[in-house]
Amino acid sequence: MNKQLLQWVHAWRRSRWLLLALLAAGALAAWARPVPAAPPEPAQLPAFRILLFSRTEGYRHAAIPAAIAAIKGLGSEEGFAVDSTEDAAMFSDIGLAPYAAVVFLMTTGDVLDESQQAAFERYIAAGGGYAGIHSASDTEYGWPWYGGLVGAYFANHPRGTQRATILVENRLHPSTADLPLQWQRTDEWYNFQTNPRARVQVLARLDETTYNGGTMGADHPIAWYHAYAGGRAWYTAGGHSSASYSEELFLAHILGGIRYAAGVAPAEPSTPTSTPTATNTPPTLPVTTPTPSATPTATGVAGAPPQRPQLWLPLTRR
Ligand SMILES: [Zn+2]
Numbered sequence: 001m002n003k004q005l006l007q008w009v010h011a012w013r014r015s016r017w018l019l020l021a022l023l024a025a026g027a028l029a030a031w032a033r034p035v036p037a038a039p040p041e042p043a044q045l046p047a048f049r050i051l052l053f054s055r056t057e058g059y060r061h062a063a064i065p066a067a068i069a070a071i072k073g074l075g076s077e078e079g080f081a082v083d084s085t086e087d088a089a090m091f092s093d094i095g096l097a098p099y100a101a102v103v104f105l106m107t108t109g110d111v112l113d114e115s116q117q118a119a120f121e122r123y124i125a126a127g128g129g130y131a132g133i134h135s136a137s138d139t140e141y142g143w144p145w146y147g148g149l150v151g152a153y154f155a156n157h158p159r160g161t162q163r164a165t166i167l168v169e170n171r172l173h174p175s176t177a178d179l180p181l182q183w184q185r186t187d188e189w190y191n192f193q194t195n196p197r198a199r200v201q202v203l204a205r206l207d208e209t210t211y212n213g214g215t216m217g218a219d220h221p222i223a224w225y226h227a228y229a230g231g232r233a234w235y236t237a238g239g240h241s242s243a244s245y246s247e248e249l250f251l252a253h254i255l256g257g258i259r260y261a262a263g264v265a266p267a268e269p270s271t272p273t274s275t276p277t278a279t280n281t282p283p284t285l286p287v288t289t290p291t292p293s294a295t296p297t298a299t300g301v302a303g304a305p306p307q308r309p310q311l312w313l314p315l316t317r318r
Pocket residue numbers: 061134135188239240
């Protein structure tokens with residue numbers, strides 16, 4: 001073996017150990033490298049944020065804490081953020097900016113001053129959402145814009161809570177999609193100063209023959225929605241008792257109302273002029289019915305998907 005060859009062999013023997021050492025180090029580094037954390041998925045982020053406002057300047061419902069807890073639970077389950085406050089100072093342009101909807105949760109009386117009212121009007125005009133629950137209609141009698149937003153002011157209620165039947169007129173809305181056509185539940189049943197039907201899209205009405213103390217007759221709206229002053233408004237008169245906020249169907253009703261108000265679920269207006277089918281036999285109504293002009297308008301009828309079941313129960317059905 002000549003000298004040159006010997007030098008080459010020695011060089012290879014040295015370098016192969018170096019090569020093996022490098023390979024081993026690389027394998028160790030690969031093994032020891034931490035798995036990179038997955039980026040947060042969009043579904044984990046709150047889809048939207050709502051504000052629960054439960055200030056009372058009149059009657060204060062004992063159910064307010066249960067209602068707040070239940071709606072925060074809905075937010076946790078459904079992936080939206082829920083803040084709650086009784087501080088009217090939140091009603092400013094900056095204070096309301098984070099929220100897709102504001103829920104007046106059993107508010108009573110005069111809860112906002114004029115500048116706060118103006119901020120809330122601007123919030124709705126900019127496309128904000130409002131959901132009113134129970135005594136939200138027993139609120140701000142001196143603010144006509146608010147009266148239009150909620151749809152009708154509270155008038156009175158018979159004593160206590162009673163079991164009654166709610167006739168669900170439209171199950172195309174997210175707040176009523178899960179409800180039976182005849183929804184029996186126990187609550188304190190409000191009478192209103194006016195029938196809101198001409199101004200809003202009624203979702204459900206009370207059957208006054210199933211409880212005592214109703215004063216609105218055959219057409220007693222109890223839950224509704226409407227586009228209003230640039231934004232969206234939804235109202236339900238139920239929710240007096242803490243027990244309401246443990247009812248699966250009532251919570252589904254509220255969740256749908258919040259989702260509509262927040263603008264994440266469309267209202268899907270139904271067609272009020274079609275003939276009822278045999279599958280949605282409406283309850284018997286007294287002969288006295290509202291005038292045709294008081295029935296909801298049929299705007300958007302052309303866009304209604306023909307394959308959807310028609311669940312509207314016209315008031316003209318006897
Ligand atoms: Zn009440």
